[in-house]
Amino acid sequence: MAEVILPEWLKGREEAPASLRAGSAGFIERSLVNFASTMKRLYVDGDYSSKKGALQAIEPRAKLAGFFFIIIAASLAHSAVFLGGVLVLAFALSFVSRIGPGPLAKRTFPAFVFTSVIVIPVIFGAVTPGREVLDVFGASVTGEGLRSAGFFLVRVAAMVSTAMLLSLTTREADFFRGLGRFVPSFFATALFLTFRYAFVLIKTAEDSALAMKARTIAGARAVESRTWFAGRAALLLKKAYGVAEEVGMAMVSRGFDGKLKGAAARALRGRDYIWLGFASFVLFLSFGA
């Protein structure tokens, strides 16, 4: 095979002038990162939900009901110890689901960091008066403030990690099938279609952004960038209408008459009852916690 010789001008990594790189080029990359991370997350979550773990084996209806019980329990509880217990429970369940604490912590992290940042003022005496325990550059940190902030953080972490565990351990098809037993099938089916076709539109948007990035040597002017965004959004809307029309016709041609009929669910087994019993036990405990 002949050796490929690159010309000298192609070997260098000349950066575009700063004045051309600033601002408008970055938004395409940021959009691309958003599209790519969403796609990646959907695929990775699919891997976790197909593992042979304890939670993955539970029937979707029972699993959804159980997780809702625990989330409601964490919402009702007034005790930090109880909320800490729910948080520990979520991470313990991540082990028996063969997911491990890492991916669960990674999913919980953004909400935790966001809450940590916005809760910072609560610790100071100006917002939460009380006994001063620390002085930070002249501002007093109060014990009451620290307790309030800590309690709020534990509640958010417990609820978000429980919701994330539900998402990680449930295949999308099972999730929508289970949801269809609790909400009108119109919404469950529409939600499933939304999920399915969001992929198509994200891929279209990603391809557009990638093509724009490939064609942009330095940076586009802000006006051109905004026109590009408007054009892509309009294209997506047009594509959404087109796909909706095709999907609608395909549904009608297969006998869809406006009424949805779901597939029969399998009967609940022993492990489903154990899960429901355990989750409702946590819920009942929260009434006085």
Place this chain on the structure above:
Amino acid sequence: MHIPDGYLSPATCGVFYAAMAPVWYFASKRAEKVLKLREMPLLALGAAFVFVIMMFNIPLPGGSSGHMAGGAVVAIALGPWAGIIAMSLALALQAFLFGDGGIMTLAANCFNMAVIMSLSGYGIYRALAFGEPGAGRRFFAAAVAAYVAVNLAALAVAVELGMQPLLAAGADGRPLYAPYPLSIAVPAMMIPHLFFFGPVEAVGTALVVSYVHWMDRGLLHKGKGSLKPLWIALSVLAVLTPAGLIASGTPWGEWGKDELMELIGYVPAGMEKYGETWKGFVPDYSLPRMSGLPEPVIYMLSALLGSALLVAAVYAWGRLWRR
């Protein structure tokens, strides 16, 4: 603007689920009537559209960029009712599968971003873009509609968060949910929305609406039908929701004998006779003849009994009405 789980009290979340249930029902019926059999794929694709639109970074004059919420643009494109459903679907998908916004707070998020943004955005756009507007007026109408809509939604979020310390506090006065009062929550939420997220929403919506109109005006909602039911529903919700949020005391119809005596001056004879007959299996969470046990143990046994009964009920339900 997505409120995560843990920020709102269960009572507030319950009020919003109760408020949103008829809105979802009415909007789905309305969308069904207008869109016929095409309704579901179009709503789902509309939701997928707004889901993707939220991921775009929009470059602003001045070099910064940000995300839009999309409530106004989807309402202008699909119409207000379909907009409410499509936006609700997108928010539900984000909450259930991506953890953006909570599950308990889903109805509150839908109220803020689907109902308030869609209705106000669509209404303002229709009012400003009446007749046959030129490109400039259409751009202006869409920008104003989106700017006002996103700020109204942000104000609703701020009020909901700011009311939490009033609604739920621990025995020591410590806030149990979002900890900031209205005096902090409103400016903290409104300043970034008035000066940054509002302009992002305005620029994004105006660009998309103008471009779509120029490319294929048939893609935009025609604005047929009366908006009267929409405004009536919004007015009723606007009156009821704060009332539900700040309501304290016993829920209507759940009065005890003492409260009834205080309210109407007497206790009805039937209630006097039978009202206290049934005290439940486990009155006040205390198991009879177990008073010697420590309170936490009795409490756990009560919870165990409750969960066993629930499982038995689910089992019986599954056997009798297996689908």
